[in-house]
Amino acid sequence: MNAAVPTHLNVPKRLNARRSVIGEHPASFIDFYQEDTNIVIWQRKLNDALQESVARFLTTNTYFKSVMTVTPDSTYEAVIEALGRFDGADVICEDVALLVDMFCCLFELKRAGLRFSVLNQAMCPRFHVDKVPCRLITTYQGVATEWLADKDVDRSKLGAGNLGKVDAESGLYRSSRDIQQLNQGDVALLKGELWVGNENAGLVHRSPAVADKQPRLMLTLDFIS
Template sequence: MRHNTAAPLEYSKLNKTATCQISPCANVLSNIYNKEVTLTCFSNKSSWAISHAAQLFAKQNLGTVIQYQGEINKDLLEEIVFKLEGSTHASLLAQHIELMLEMFQVLFEPKEIGLRLIACDTSLSPHFHQPQNLVRMASTLGGLGERWIAPDEVKFLPLAPNQLKPEIKAPLPHHISQLQDGDIALMKGSQWIDHEKSAITCASPAFCNNEFKLCIYIDFIE
């Protein structure tokens, strides 16, 4: 599993009330609609080819590659192919993003999404937080991905003077789980009904020296 000491759960053995559900079966993603669930993950480990291609592309194109807001359509898919054109195994990278978009479309039928493709060598949001959105799909190519804490392990610091919202205490290393290279996950934010205070607590991927990754995020807007 994404936890340092656990093994992957088979879908048939999943506890349907578990707050974080991970499976090699893609249909686990639909369990995000279960009230108790805050994260679902399709365990989709990258091949060496796509992982290496992502690392090489990220190294050569650091920064935001795509930042898009609108509907999922043919123009968006063509833009993705164009941005990746000329890179090693560009078709594999594009296929992964297109798969994410297809899944997101089927699950939520959005009128509008936000898509970000970012080539990173450092963590975008290194501190653990609860996203202030409805739901996000996340995947990382080229290395380990998003980190999160199980709800019962989340601790808060005491409120400082004039502070309205407590900060999340840095978790112990063994309480941190993370996505594997190529995994595709859905994470509920605080705007999901009845999850104002129980949204997923997460942080961006961590980086070692000379590490390059492609981070992909799809947000539900409307």
Template sequence: MRRDQIEDDGVLTLFDMEPQASGEPGGAGQPTPLMTGIDICRTEDGLAAIKKPSTELVIWQRDFPKRFQDWLDRLDAATLPDFRILVEPRDLRRAIDPLLDACDMPACDMRDLLVEDIDDLVRRFAETARSESVDLRLQRVDHDACWKFHCDNVEARLLTTYRGPTTEWVQMVHADRALAEQQDYEGPLERLGLHDVALFKGSCAGPNSGIVHRSPPIAGTGQTRLLLCLNQHSVSSPDPWTEI
């Protein structure tokens, strides 16, 4: 078995080929764990690949200016935002600016860059998920939140980490083992890059859908994450945002 790559419109798709027969180099009839149904893209347009039936996860690999990361890492963790809102994309900036003010996040060009990025991701997610409103969580995390391996009980979810350790996930061939062993799991583990945008299918997307993942255990390390999570409107969403 080998890993083949196809690049089309900025999207790199990794998929499994037929297994080698026993006795061939690297074969012995044993399939090599590969990334099946995972798309890697270089631009935000590539996130639309999640609409393909065969795709379970799209990762947009991207970089932010170093000065943005330096600014965010220097902030007192107490000033990092921690809120959840249900908002229409057109209202995003008006909705979150007062919330950032409330947590004393300094108003500056780097904060503007953060807001601009969240605004872009909310619009892109709403378009891709065909959702008029978006359930947005911008979380300050300094404990072992969602540390268990799991599949999200949603159709689709977007995650990106702005600060601290990033989301961990396993290839589908290792999913059952990770779910069964949990903290004892010592198999192959993937990690998103800082600022990478991951668009996951959840278990509600269809039979056998859902990428197994978890938040990295960080309790007691002194680290604080800043995580953005976007979901479609659901019964568990807060009331829609309205301007006061």
């Protein structure tokens, strides 16, 4: 039996409330295809070599953004060209290439849209949903993406429905305790509004506030039509 939706939340009726799936292995990603799932999180710890490579890159790249279209076969060379050939760059590139390969394999894509950025402030500070089928997000260093479980959201308060109020005062969620957060290294698949059957059920999320002098290195992957 589905849990009852709290009566104080103005959530449009759907067959199933959306749930999260959290696992310690990328095999959990297959659950993304379940209708009642709108986020799948692979909880992983970055190995020492990858953390050291990321830290080395950030010491000389306070500002960085690269947007490109890649295939599983082209990712390594494309990313190393964007990052520059520093000591340890291959470790980052191999990891990104692995994620692209997994993403394309899971969704039977020939290519993906890749964005790799150093963020010194919140890119999307308001809670929102993405008008995409799916987005992969991972943070290699720094604070990671915040999100709200479907059961904790009053979707009528998204966008103009907030009536100009900040998220914490709009009624979008009941308490700051409802805000969940990915960890550094986690790889998450966020189901968006354009996934078939997921209309009005996209994952509600936002960029976290970035502490002074503690930039984020963030990767996203998207479908390419």
